[in-house]
Amino acid sequence: MTYSYLNRRVHLYLGLALLPWFFMYGISSVPFAHSQFFDQRDAAKGLPLWTVRAEHSVDVPVPGNAAGLRALGAALLKHAGVDTANFGAYRQSPTQINVYAYSFWKSTQLKYFTDQKKLTVEDRRFRWDHFLTGMHARGGFEQEGLLQRSWSVVVDLVCVAMIVWIGSGLYMWWELPGQRRWGWAAILAGSISFLFFTLRL
Amino acid sequence: MTPRRLTYSPADRTLVVERMQSRPNAFLERFHRRRGYATGYTLDTVWAVSVDAFIVAMVVWVLSGLWMWWEMKVTRPLGLAALLGGAGVFAMYLLTL
Numbered sequence: 001m002t003y004s005y006l007n008r009r010v011h012l013y014l015g016l017a018l019l020p021w022f023f024m025y026g027i028s029s030v031p032f033a034h035s036q037f038f039d040q041r042d043a044a045k046g047l048p049l050w051t052v053r054a055e056h057s058v059d060v061p062v063p064g065n066a067a068g069l070r071a072l073g074a075a076l077l078k079h080a081g082v083d084t085a086n087f088g089a090y091r092q093s094p095t096q097i098n099v100y101a102y103s104f105w106k107s108t109q110l111k112y113f114t115d116q117k118k119l120t121v122e123d124r125r126f127r128w129d130h131f132l133t134g135m136h137a138r139g140g141f142e143q144e145g146l147l148q149r150s151w152s153v154v155v156d157l158v159c160v161a162m163i164v165w166i167g168s169g170l171y172m173w174w175e176l177p178g179q180r181r182w183g184w185a186a187i188l189a190g191s192i193s194f195l196f197f198t199l200r201l
Numbered sequence: 202m203t204p205r206r207l208t209y210s211p212a213d214r215t216l217v218v219e220r221m222q223s224r225p226n227a228f229l230e231r232f233h234r235r236r237g238y239a240t241g242y243t244l245d246t247v248w249a250v251s252v253d254a255f256i257v258a259m260v261v262w263v264l265s266g267l268w269m270w271w272e273m274k275v276t277r278p279l280g281l282a283a284l285l286g287g288a289g290v291f292a293m294y295l296l297t298l
Contacts, residue, residue: 012276015266016283020291026259033236033252086298104298138298151294197248198202201235 004175011168014161021158028136031129038129050109050122056080058112058119062097073099076110080121084108085145104135204231 015022031038042049058079063069073089076099087101092111099110107124124130140152173183208217221227237249270280 009276012266012270012273013279013283016270016280017287019263019266019284020288022259023263024291026256026263029252029256029259033249033256034238035236036239104295147294147297151298154290154294193251197244197251200244201248 004171007168007171011165011172014164018158018161021154022162024132024135025158028132031133032136035129038127042127042129047125049127050124052120053108053123054080054121056119056121057117059117060112062112062114069097072097072112073110076112076119077101080110080119082108082110082121085148086140086143088142102134104131104138107134202228 056079058076060072060075063072069089069091073087076089076097077084077087082101084101084103086103087099089097089099092098095113095115097112097114099112101108101110106126107130109122109124111120111122112118113120138151139155140148140150143149173179203223204221206219206221208219209215210217235248235252237245237247237252240246270276273280
């Protein structure tokens with residue numbers, strides 16, 4: 001087996017195996033790049049994005065550190081009957097704690113108003129653009145579950161794969177002497193444009 | 202390259218100009234998140250168009266890559282295994298996460 005053969009096969013099979021992620025990152029970049037268009041289109045429907053599902057009276061102490069805040073988030077989710085392993089807890093203001101629970105398909109937000117001892121539970125209406133951007137932006141290392149963290153490991157793998165595709169793609173191009181002239185033109189044009197944007201923007 | 206933050210306080214009529222400390226990870230993240238259509242500046246819009254071109258290129262790479270793979274008959278069995286394996290894992294995440 002030659003290095004050239006190995007390079008081509010790694011490029012091919014890595015690409016095929018991670019194709020859903022590559023495709024997802026490409027398609028989901030559209031709603032990120034054109035968020036105003038999608039927001040305006042959705043606003044024209046005149047539907048609220050968040051709907052209040054329930055309100056509870058809750059009296060719990062609010063911790064000062066991040067770890068305590070996450071524990072409080074878990075307790076509030078349990079109190080509200082929201083079963084999820086994916087969430088983040090944030091201090092929205094001095095008197096408000098927000099807990100954002102999410103899956104790829106649905107999102108629920110808890111708002112705990114510390115001065116009123118009130119907890120509201122809101123569900124977000126499904127939007128395809130949010131579904132795609134949510135998948136694109138999803139991490140997972142901050143979560144406790146194995147499945148949640150494994151998604152992040154795959155995302156890391158996709159990052160490495162992209163670097164490998166670049167390297168193996170360059171090697172394959174260099175092996176085709178007939179394509180070198182046009183290849184150089186493309187690489188230089190792209191690099192100069194990128195450098196120009198980097199320095200000017 | 203070096204973002205600045207301007208804070209104007211109307212009460213005492215002061216303007217504070219701060220320069221962000223240079224950090225490679227913040228630099229890369231700004232690249233990743235940068236849009237451009239909303240600013241109204243031509244150069245920003247050109248950047249946004251280049252981002253759109255890259256999105257189209259990603260989809261073209263996916264489809265052309267599939268086409269090139271299918272043309273190499275010898276790689277079809279292993280390629281199909283890789284494709285189905287990846288799609289299966291992706292579907293599993295889609296249904297459970």
